[in-house]
Every structure is written in structure tokens, then in C-alpha cells.
Amino acid sequence: MSAQTIIGPISGLGSGVFPSLIFVQGTEQRTLYLDHSPFTVGRKMEKDLVIADPRVSRDHALIVSESGKFYVMDEGSKHGTFVNGERVQRQALERNDRLEFGARDTIYAVFHPQHVTTNTARDFLSQISGIQISNEITDLEKLTIFLDAARKLNTTGVLDEILLTLLDVTLKLTGSERGYVFLKAVDGKLRLAAGRNSKGDLLLDDTTISHSILEDALRANSEFLLTDTSQSLDLTGRQSIVAYDLRTVICIPLRKTQVQTRAREAGAPNPTGDAMGALYVDSRFASRDISKVSGDILHVVATEAASLIENARLVQAEEESRRYQQELSIAASIQQRLMAVTIPEVPYASLQGKNLSCKEIGGDFFDAVNTDDGLAIVLADVAGKGVSAALLASTLQGMIYSQLVAHTPLTDIVGSANRFLTSKRIGEKYATVIIARLRRDGELEYVNCGHVPPLLVCGGEVIRPSHGCLPVGLLPDATYESDRYSLHAGDRLVLVTDGVTEAENAEGEFFDNERLEVAAKLGSMTDIFAAVSKFCGSTPLNDDCTVVEMTFSGE
DSSP states (O other), X not given: OOTTBOOEEOTTOOTTEEEEEEEEETTEEEEEEOOEESEEEESSTTSSEEOOOTTSXXXXXXXXXXXXXXXXXXXXXXXXXXXXXXXXXXXXXXXXXXXXXXXXXSEEEEEEEEEEOOHHHHHHHHHHHTOOOSTTSOHHHHHXXXXXXXXXXXXTTOHHHHHHHHHHHHHHHXXXXXXXXXXXXXXXXXXXXXXXXXXXXXXXOOTTSOHHHHHHHHHXXXXXXXXXXXXXXXXXXXXXXXXXXXXXXXXXXXXXHHHHHHHHHTTOSSOOSOEEEEEEEEESSOSSOGGGSOHHHHHHHHHHHHHHHHHHHHHHHHHHHHHHHHHHHHHHHHHHHHTOOOOOOBTTEEEEEEEEOSSSSOSEEEEEEEETTEEEEEEEEESSOHHHHHHHHHHHHHHHHHHHHTTOOHHHHHHHHHHHHHHHTOSSOOEEEEEEEEOTTSEEEEEEESOOXXXXXXXXXXXXXXXXXXXXXSOTTOOOOOEEEEOOTTOEEEEEOHHHHTOBOTTOOBOHHHHHHHHHHHSOHHHHHHHHHHHHTTOOOSSOEXXXXXXXXXX
16 A cells, blocks of 8 residues: 555545545445545445445455545455446546446446535525425526525535536426536546436436437537427437437537637627537426526526536646645655765765756756765766656666665666666656766776766866767667776866756757856856856756766875
């Protein structure tokens, strides 16, 4: 189990705010709240969800909370754990995911990421449930109550409750028996987001609705209304209507607010544009003539519903972004601590280094290790940026450090790192690495794996050795060799990442090797950074910049 998995009550959730499982077994249905982690599933009586079926293992699966997300984890069950029909070992859960534990089809659970039972939400929703269909309350008055409640509820940003509120009022306005809200997923496909019947029960299965009407309404991108289908002359292709005797079907696309506004301003009678989803209601026995419900009111419901859903999604996106930034900040702090370099003090050399990341966390790192073999410095640049590059950089740093203190030859260190990275098949992730080790007598050995050539500043001249090998993680059969130089007192070794040579100014020019050599010849590491800053001006860095400088004193 991950070290981040919360064991015990889930913290950070308000009273009554918990994800839930809607567990369905045959005709029975019950709600289980995921108010602690791990949540256990199996045939044993002490499990949180006990499923008395021989296809369910005694210790079948866990549902765990990690960093605000929920995951289902199979515990080596014989008949498997399934999410939306696919067998999984570990899977992040999304809204309305269908979970099956060994027993398929007849026994399943549906995941809801957040269930709200706060007093505020209950107060607003009670306004809807208290509406009675009568001549004393007009449709417009009911609509007003809905909009007031939904707008206030929208301040919580809880999409599930907004969708259920929308269904409650639409069912009462139309006198329909059941309703569904479908929203488009990232892949553009419609996904059931909420379902409710006139009795207030949640509906988790949309197989008996008229999908042909749903598709036609979205294709036409206008309200689709069918009343008293027994009077319709042509029901070709409407198998669900015939099979389930649906007398009333209403399907209204939910369009993004900006698309609707621009279309209305242009005078379009039926605003066009991509719909974010659809509102669908139907009934076998309509309680009243649906034609009495004004089309304008239904249009307003669709318009306001789209706006509310859009706002709720923005609130959720902002919250997810906030959590991501928080986790990124924690990751950056951890990386900084892991990669903090303690500069060794040796009598024959001095060392300094500095890293500037263009993101919160980056793929550059440098390290310094002093052993009986000499003072070693490491500089690496992982391909890419951000979290993935930082993870690989941390792994590489640990591998190289442990082998340096074990007195492993430099070529063996990079060869080992190359074999590790290529064997893991982590995609187009590789790293340029340079490791240099200076002995007390001034002998310098280094191995350059695809990195920017080092600079040797000797007697006022800059030498750029041409020796180099392939980056680590690129080819599994790569071979590595080292090169050697003899340094004299005052000679300096300068190592940089390509974020220095490829730093750009406003005209798109690179800082490049010539400017680097001039800066290294005339000054120290601080002067190199100053030269880069002056060259770039107000143009931000587009890659991590690292400079390491080692000076041989000869003492």
C-alpha cells in the first residue's frame, strides 16, 4: 500500500461530506459512505462491504484514499475486480464508475466521489421536493424557486447535487417519471452523470431510455420534444420507445452559455454549437398534458442548467488546480531537500554550484561526493521538464551517489544507470550526465554522457574537450569510456547544463558556447549567471540552468 494512503478516518472532509458507493444486488440498492480508508470488500463478515457470493474472495479488494483521489485495489482475488467491465489491479475511480467484485452483472457498485448532506444543501433541496403540482403554483413560480435554490447551491460547487436539483425540478415541471443528465467526457462521448425518478430514487442504469432521441437531439442541437408517442406515425428506429411503452420523451441539449449568448445576439432562433451534455426525461404515463409546460420555460431550464454546470465545473477545476499546486509545492520541497548539496571541504580544491529551475520542480541536478578516490562532482539533465523529469532525476541521483561512495569506477556507474533506465521502458526519457573526479595530485577523470562539453580554464585559456558518449537511457547496448586531464594550481573545471547555452533573448538568439567561454574565462560561476541574466533581459528561462565550478588549488 502506498505511503500516502490514509489509514483511518478521512481527514479534510466536513461533516456528512463523503464519497459513496451505491451498492446494487438484484432489486435491492443501498448507499455506503467511504468515510474511512482503506474501505474493505470481500466475503468475510468483518468487511465494510460484505458480498455473500462464492465468486467473491474472502479478502477481495480495497478502496483507498490517496492525495484526495480514491482507488480500487484488487487483493489477489480469484475472479478479479472490474471497473466499467475491465479487469484491474489498481484503478483511480471517477464519478459513476461501475465496480464489480468477482460476481458480474447482477451485483455491482457505482462510485460517487462526493455525497453532500449538509444542512444548507438539504434546505435548498427541500424547496424543490416540497413543490406540489397544483393550479395554485404556476410553472414560472416553480422555475423561480428552482433557479434561486440552484444558484445558491452552486456556490458550493458540488456538481452532483446541482444535477439532482435540476432533475427534481424538471420532473415536477413536466410530470415525468424519470430523468437523466448526460455530460460529455474528455473523449467527447456522453456519460451518465446523474439519474433520478419521480420518487426520488437514484437511477444508475440508462439502458432503457431512447438513445436514438438523445443522439438526434444532440445532432440537431435544439430541443427535441415528443408528446404522446402513441399518436406518432413513424417510430422507426425507436425500439426503446416501443419496447418500454414510453409515452412522453423530452431531450434538451445543454449548451455552453457563451455559445448561446452569441447566437441569440446574432438573432439565431435555435442557437447552434457543441453541447456539453443533455437533459433527458421520459414517462410511460404522463400525469398531465406535457404541452401545457411552456417551451420557453424548458428552454430557460436548459440555459440555466448549462450555466450552473459550467460554473460548478469551473469551481471543481479551480479546486483540483489548487490541490495540484499544493502537491507540486510539496514535491518541490521534497526535491530541494533530496538534492540539497553539502559542499565537501578538501584541502586541494574548492567547489561551488547553483541551479535555477524554470518550473517548481525540474530535471537538473548536481551533487558532490568526497571519498578516498577523490572529490567527485555530478551534473545531470533529464530530458523534459516538470514532475516526470524530477522523479527520474531523483532516482538517478540516488543511484550515482550510492555507487560513488562504493568506489565504483565512473564508467561502470553510468553503464549501470543506462542498463537500469533502458530496462524499465519508461518511454522517451533519458538523461545527459557528466561525472568528474579530481584527485589530490591534480589528475582529473571524467565521463561525458551526451552532456554539454566541460570547460577547462587553464592559464587564461579555455579548453573544450571533445570526448563524449551517448546519454544514459537511450540505447541498451551503449558503451562508455572516460577521459583524463592533469590540472595545475589555479586551473578550473566548469560544468553547465544546456539551459545555459540555450538561454534565449528577446530576439530568439541563444547565449551559446562562445558567450559561455568568454564569461568563464573572465570570471567565476557568479559571473556566468550574471552574463546569462544580462543577455536574456526580461525573457524568462525556458529550461533549467545549472553551473558547477571546481578550482584546483594544488595544496
